[in-house]
Amino acid sequence: MAEIVIRNLRKEFGDFTAVQSSSFKIEDGEFFMLLGPSGCGKTTTLRMIAGLELPTSGEIYIDGEEVGQRPARKRDIAFVFQMFALYPHMNVRRNISYPLVSQGMPKQQVAEKVDEVSRILGIGDILDRPVSGLSGGDRQRVALGRAIVRDPKAFMMDEPLGALDAEFREHMAEELRALHDRMNATTVYVTHDQLEAMQMGDKIVVMNHGVIEQFGTPRDIYDKPATMFVADFIGSPSMNFLRFHGQVHAGSNTVVVHHEELEVPRLQEPFEGDLVYGIRPEHISLSDGGTYRGEVIASEYLGTTQIVTLNTGNGELKARIPSDQPVRAGENVGLEFHGAAVTLFDNQTGRALRSELNEGVLSHV
Template sequence: MAEIVIENLRKEFGDFTAVQSSSFRIEDGEFFMLLGPSGCGKTTTLRMIAGLELPSSGQIYIDGEEVARKPASERDIAFVFQMFALYPHMNVRRNMSYPLVCQGMPRARVRAKVAEVAAILGIEDILDKPVGGLSGGDRQRVALGRAIVREPKAFMMDEPLGALDAEFREHMAEELRALHDRMGATTVYVTHDQLEAMQMGDKIVVMNHGVIEQFGTPQDIYDKPATRFVADFIGSPPMNFLSFQGAIAPGDQAVRMQGVDLGVPRAQAGFQGEMLFGIRPEHVRFDDGGAWRGRVLASEYLGTTQIVTLDSAAGPIKLRAPSDQRVAPGETVGLNFDARTVTLFDGSSGRALVSELNAGVLDHG
């Protein structure tokens, strides 16, 4: 398999810049997610890595070799598409065999490879069936099988589960991750589904408007978002944002909002102006003695938990609480926060100012 290194990758379509100077490293054997909303540049990035699009500038290294100007056929990459892209006039066995036949592999070896991969994917019983009559899940397994038999350096997957219904998509995501763990293959996977990315990925790049907003592990991205966009895009419900004008000095561990001091991680640099106090719903708790107050607007029952929506002096707050904790609409309650779970954002740029992971003011340049 292969390490993939991206340096200052850029793609322009006329006056439109789809990807802006992206740089990141995909480790050998890693399951790497490109995550973001439609039009953010994630699929264009994937297509440039695979050789289906030429970059306007920048470098792409696969297994140490610079390949940015090489055609896809010379990169030893296998691509899996959302809509399967199977040959309808061929049965499952011939679809899976096709790339090996094109390579001139001996027939006996082709049969053995197809049988081996079919056993891994659990599709031995459909090898001789036409692909047209298969379910969406089976067709996706066939598409995966056709990619796997080649034993490429890396797999590129463009929302391969997007055409499946929600319940089966979750099941296939588990299967795909388990398959990756068995094979140890380098995989680059595009999705707009943050739950899919968090469930499957070793590392995640979050993109927006062609820019990398954050790169890291699922836990880092969830717990310590680098920008307001990431905090809002990741999480269901997303992070709460309470807006206020204030100041924080080096060494401060609290900010004053609406006359109340609220704890934050220790600041390493100062800032003054509009700020956002960011806190995830599961890190807000009811506290009768809490100085911060909120008025209950509604609650959403989710089985073992509930999402309570409150109105506060600095804006709306969502709180995740046990479902047996009773609150009534219109009731005013005290709230508290764990300072270690707070992120402060610059209200203008949206960049993180202070968090436990990044305790300081980020470069605004």
């Protein structure tokens, strides 16, 4: 397997810039996620790493070699597509063995490799079945088998679970991560599903409009969002935003939001202007005595928790609270914010202000 380094990668299609000066490093053996909404540039980035698209500018290093202008066949990369891309006229065995046969590998060695891969994927009992009659999950395993059998330097996966139904997609995500761990493979995986990225990834790049918004571990991405876009895109429900105009001082751990003093992590630099107070639903508690108050609009029961929607007079908030805590529509309740988990943003740029919470996170971008 291999380390992959991306430096100032850019891709233009005529007047449209799909990827803008992206830089990041994928460690050897890492499960790396490219995450973002449709059209953000994540698939284009993956295709450039794989050699299916050549970059307009920038460098791509795989295992220490610069490969940015090399065709895909000279990069030793295996690609797994969303729609499987299997040969319908071949059975499972011939689909998996095809890359090896096309390379002229001896028949006995091909048979041994196919048997090894089928054991890893648990598909030994369907090797002689036509792929046209297989379930979506089995087709995905065959597509993975065809990629694995080559022993490539890295695997590129473009939303490989996107065609599966929700329940089976979650099961296959667990299987895919377990397979990755057994093989210690370098894997680059594109998805628009934040839960999939958080569940499977060692590191995540969040992209938007061709730009990297943040690069870090799933925990950093969730707990320490570098921008309002990341804070809004990650999490269900997403982070709450309270907009206000104010002044904060270096070393201060409070701000005044709509005439109420609220706690924040200690800020490293002073700031005055239009701010956004960001707080996730699970970091809001309902109480009788809170001075910042809201009116309950609705409650959504989710088993162990409930999502309560509140009107504060300065916008709606959502709070995730225990399901056994009684609330009723129209009730006026106090809100307590867990200050240590708050992120303050510059409303003009959308970027997080440096604090004890997000120290070091912005340096990744």
